[in-house]
Amino acid sequence: MQPFTHRVINIIKAIPEGTVMTYGQIAEQAGSRRGARQVVRILHSLSDIHQLPWHRVVNAKGEIAIRDEEARDMQVFYLNQEGVETSEDGHVDLDKYRHRCEAGDGHFYPFE
DNA sequence: AATTTGACGAAGC
């Protein structure tokens, strides 16, 4: 298992209830800014054996990225259960629910 | 070992 993969798993497991993270965010936190696709792979392959809250992961537009209708519906259900409002299309308000790695004083860094 | 793939993201049209 590559360090990147391990970090991604760890990050996903650390997502609090009622919040969501984007693939890009996770990849960035894991160390690869362009690793969103690896996050996809990891989630797809590893959510099964790990206990990953995959339903708290959405794409950059705040939409449910999943393609399977049933799984998509399930994700919407879980998010609603946790208090995340989702549209019928399955998109959430990232500005409200996006989990951000806080700097402590609320200072927001647009880039790094 | 080589090639394809993929629940994505940003940039370009």
Added chain:
DNA sequence: GGCTTCGCCAAAT
């Protein structure tokens, strides 16, 4: 706002 192209790199084949 939508569609296409390119980049990215681990996992699957």
